Amino acid sequence: MAEVKTRVFLEYGGKQYDFDKLAEQAKKDYKKGNKAELKDIELYIKPEDGKAYYTANSDKVHGDIDL
Secondary structure, eight states, X not given: OOOOOOOOEEEETXXXXXXXXXXXXXXXXXXXXXXXXOXXXXXXXXXXXXXXXXXXXXXXXXXXXXX
């Protein structure tokens, strides 16, 4: 069976957020300030704050990006 490509979007307050793009932005943000290899990343999207918060490497690194 072929792999099914899935994309997830959030629509809130008249705006649309692409989860794939937010994940890539968070990874880039992590790499700017950290030399350790990125092993995992979790995103917490809060449109009401205008931010996506993330934790990386088993919750050892915390950061945020603008939506």
